[in-house]
Amino acid sequence: MKKPKVPQPKPGGPTQKGQCAKRVSILDAAAEVFCREGFAGASIDEIAMEACVSRQTVYNHYREKETLFMAVVQDILDRANAALFSILATFPDNGDNLEDELTAFAVRLNKNCVCNHDGKFIRKLVQTEGERYPHLFEIWREQGPGKIGTALAALFARLSHVARLEIDDFDLAAKQFLALVNADLQMISFFGGTPTDEELEKSARAAVRTFLRAYGRPPAREAGGVEELREETA
Amino acid sequence: MKKPKVPQPKPGGPTQKGQCAKRVSILDAAAEVFCREGFAGASIDEIAMEACVSRQTVYNHYREKETLFMAVVQDILDRANAALFSILATFPDNGDNLEDELTAFAVRLNKNCVCNHDGKFIRKLVQTEGERYPHLFEIWREQGPGKIGTALAALFARLSHVARLEIDDFDLAAKQFLALVNADLQMISFFGGTPTDEELEKSARAAVRTFLRAYGRPPAREAGGVEELREETA
DNA sequence: GTAAAGTTAGACACCATTGTCTAATTCGTC
DNA sequence: GACGAATTAGACAATGGTGTCTAACTTTAC
Structure with a gap:
């Protein structure tokens, strides 16, 4: 037996x-x-x-093969989830130096959750086998981008209380933040190459600048200077 | 024989x-x-x-199987390319009603190039077999997002001459436009479901609004008239 | 040391798939 | 209708994968 x-x-x-x-x-x-x-x-x-x-x-x-496959999925999903939460915990909680803080956060997010080994695997997996295992697709949508989206929305809501942010739809803003932050990375990490630190930094800063141009309130006018964010290269 | x-x-x-x-x-x-x-x-x-x-x-x-596979790839790539160009030709060329025009364009782009059958196939294909056929990955990057990116950049450059747009890096703006426009669609069209027309419209409008908040010059303030470049086609 | 558990290489049956071949059949054109 | 080309179903060998089994081997606990 x-x-x-x-x-x-x-x-x-x-x-x-x-x-x-x-x-x-x-x-x-x-x-x-x-x-x-x-x-x-x-x-x-x-x-x-x-x-x-x-x-x-x-x-x-x-x-059997199927069991092994499921174990792999579960394992990676757990690891990715843990990494995600540990990074979300570092979301800036005050409005000082918003651009730098958000940029650093975006870099951390990309480096540890999106562009890393696990992130790549999950994306590929869901796309290749999601049709065959709808269950897999579901738990990914719940635990993956769904979770990250709502979590980020809450964090932006918190941040908007203490920072110069003008956001009416936090869910949307969170989604767009993610989209901007992944604008070029997605493609770079599509094939083998992991993006370098400089690429990560550059891409994140560009994304955050655009995000803040859309959602950031300009620094107080009362000081006299109608200095817009976008003109700060002076 | x-x-x-x-x-x-x-x-x-x-x-x-x-x-x-x-x-x-x-x-x-x-x-x-x-x-x-x-x-x-x-x-x-x-x-x-x-x-x-x-x-x-x-x-x-x-x-043999390989030959068939390559033929399929070539076929889809050609079709997708043709569709892409026909849509790019409808990019708005004046500044009237920028939000509506850009939104309609984004909807067309998503509907005919990103969320349609071919688009989905290409993305899936590149991700699943790109590692095995690096050639496939290359021609996709050249003919796919690479081409769309530079083409869009040129179109935004043209548009910025006649519309209230303040773009310093057209390539970046094009990439971010695409990223915003695909923010939620990517996920929806990941699995079987094609997004409905309402979803497409809503998502595109949200994206364009954010894009214009970041890159659009505010409409002339009635009193102080920052109208130095106002060449509006009546 | 010994015993039990875990590990290994190899053989094995079974099945699905690829790609070839053949003989019969259908289709398009004259 | 007749001819040639294309198509079809089916058989076929070859290959490679899964999952099982066994007999020897190694590790670990006591």
Whole structure:
């Protein structure tokens, strides 16, 4: 009979370290191969080879290809979610130096959530396999851009209380902020290349400048100078 | 021996109509299946069935799977390119009613180039198979967003001569215009659903409003008349 | 050391797919 | 109607993938 070998990580259990190491090794390799070849194109042999593990071990840990695939998705989604929240926590909370702060935030967001390995994988995955696994598409929309959108909207609402921002629709503003921030990055990170730090910075600053031109109130007129934001190169 | 049966469309040749019809039928079906299943997941049998054609006929027209795939790509790329140019030709060329004109243009662009069948296919294709066929990725970047970006930049430059626009970097503005215009559509058209006309309109208007808030000069203040460049076509 | 668990390579049946081949059939044109 | 070209269904070998099994091997816990 088949012994159900599903190895659940028992805390302090025996051989846990070795097993666990293999598990993540398989998971990483599988993510790599699934991302490169798609679900249909990926072969278990290839994954096993890339993980430096025998094919049988793969089958021992994850009953079949489908199971492995789902585990990979879950894993990446969790990681990406954690990264997203840790970055959202750094959203500026005061109006000082708005352009610099928002730019730095946008860079962090792009670097750790959008242009990184996991972000690329998720986007590719959803696009390639979303049709075949509608469930996958749904949880992505809930946990991914949906969550980031509403969270950002709330943050902009908070920020608008203490900064010179004139936003009537926070959801829309959040979406547009994201769109601007990803304007060129999306394409750059489409293929292999990860954008350099300079590219990230430049792109983020351009996006934030435009965003603030649209949504930023000009600095108080009472000071006399009708100095517009866009003319500050003087 | 093998007779090279590559059927080239001879102008006025015999049985051309039937052949041609089958060719496009195969091409369409192949596009559908490749898009749905990816290159690896698509089977020639499935394509043949969907095209209402025998498998052998597929092999008669396109020697092998790879050839068929390339033909599909070329076909879609050509069609998409033609559509893109025909839409770009409708870019507003005067400053009257800028918001409405730009909104209508954005709607046309999205409807005919971004959210339509071909647009979706190309994006999916590039993302799934771009790594395997770097050539594909290159010609897409040249003919796709690259071309659209520079073309739009030129159009904005033209427009800025006759409209209240304050753009210093036309390339950047074009990219940001596209980004804003696609802010929510991208996601909607990610999965099956094509956005409705109302969604298209609403999304385009929001994008254009933000774009004009960032790049539009405010209409002349009635009293102080900042009308130095007011060449408005009555 | 020993025993139990996990791992490995390899063989295996099974299935889907590609691409070829053939013989029968249909289609378009004269 | 007759001819040639295109199309069709089906059989076919070859390939490569999945998932199972087994027998040897290694690691880990005690």
